[in-house]
Amino acid sequence: MIEKQINQKAWFMVLPVFLLVAFSAIIPLMTVVNYSVQDTFGNNQFFWVGMDWFRELIHSERFHDAFLRQIMFSGIILSIEIPLGIVIALAMPKEGWGVPVCLISMALPLLIPWNVVGTIWQIFGRVDIGLLGHSLAALGIDYNYTQEPIAAWLTIIAMDVWHWTSLVVLLSYAGLCSIPDAYYQAAKIDGASRLSVFRYIQLPKMQRVLLIAVLLRFMDSFMIYTEPFVITGGGPGNSTTFMSIDLVKMAIGQFDLGPAAAMSLIYFLVILLLCWIFYTIMSNVGEESSNGGV
Template sequence: MIAKQTNQKAWFMVLPVFLVVAFSAVIPLMTVVNYSVQDTFGGNQFFWVGMEWFRDLIHSERFHDAFLRQLLFSGIILLIEIPLGVAIALAMPKKGWGVPVCLISMALPLLIPWNVVGTIWQIFGRVDIGLLGHSLASLGVNYNYTQDPLAAWLTIIVMDVWHWTSLVVLLAYAGLCSIPDAYYQAAKIDGASRFAVFRYIQLPKMQRVLLIAILLRFMDSFMIYTEPFVITGGGPGNSTTFMSIDLVKMAVGQFDLGPAAAMSLVYFLVILLLCWVFYTVMTNVGEESRKGGN
């Protein structure tokens, strides 16, 4: 029998990550928890208020509205970007000169910083000088994202689809490329239809990467700040004020650090719950399909 060897050196390997996470996440989060039960007027003077900010927040219509807008936005984004990304990945060439061309053109939007994307679309959509806004106005379409909430929403959604569908495409394409040819040959011998190949070979093989794509797109869209801030500033009115924009307005604009800390924590809990649900459901679906022999 071989004696079990223990080696404690691994603790030192983990230590840098532990320190980085402590300084960049744990300690700031602890500070936010401390702020959420106090009031401050600046000068590092704090006054205990207990659960007052949480009570106010939960009954606040402003928070409910921002939360619903955020959920709606993330829902729409996922419904568009995931199927569209998979469809584009399926249509992309698997070999030849088209592969690098497609991959690079897909990667380009991902390389542009958020605020630049916001600025591009802010100008692109303007009725006076923007190509999109001016063209639509010339066609007689009443499009003005600074006044019409629907136009503002459409602009932000189309912008996000333009910016981030590529990520889904690249992930789905990576999943598709990992499928051995033998699967397709077997399907051909069986006379499987194009849809059957997609449903029983490609989709199950893409499941893992699609899980990552859904999680990434959900979290990113649920935390979106820069692009809508640059394009609409949360307007017209409050129609595109998502949770992050509302949070910054509260914390930086109004300097209400206590209520903003309470809101941050509720925001964090919502993200934590949704990610846990997503992850658990998707990993268990993956496990079951693997046990099922797919």
């Protein structure tokens, strides 16, 4: 009988990644924790304030508003992009010349940098020179994203859907392609409807990739900064000031490092909790359905 060899050499392979993460994430995070309990007026001089910044932040209306806007934005984005991505993936051809055409046209928006996407939509939506803004104005629709909060929100949501639905499509398509033909043949023999095929074959098989899609889209939309910053700069008023924009205003604009650090930590905790909840729910739903013998 072969005895199992215990080899600890793999730890050394992990060391470079650990060092990289330490320098890029752990040490900066520790610094943020240190800043969050102190006040500074520059010149690397800090004064202990305890939990004051956290107390102030938790009771601040500005933080509540930015947080609610952020939750609302992520909720809207997920509820549009996930179903839309699945529908497009289902409609895409599985063989023939249409496959590369669809895949490439889907991948195109993903290749464009965030600030360029922001600029494209900023110009696209302008009433004077933009195609969208000008066309809507010609149709008699009152649309001006620099002055009306609803128009600004619609523009940012449309931009995000345009930019990121492709990611959900590509992930769902990969999930769909991995389903063996035997499943469809069995469904055909049983006389399953199109809806049953989707509900009992395609959706369970896509669960893993959808988990990744939801997590990626949630995290990305929850920390969105560049695009709304380029399009609206957080305006009109504060209507599109999401948490990241508010955080940058506080940390760099006002140089309030202490409150900004406290806000970063609460932001971090919210993301950590929501991701944990998403991950736990979706991985357990996946296990239950695979145990159920679908």
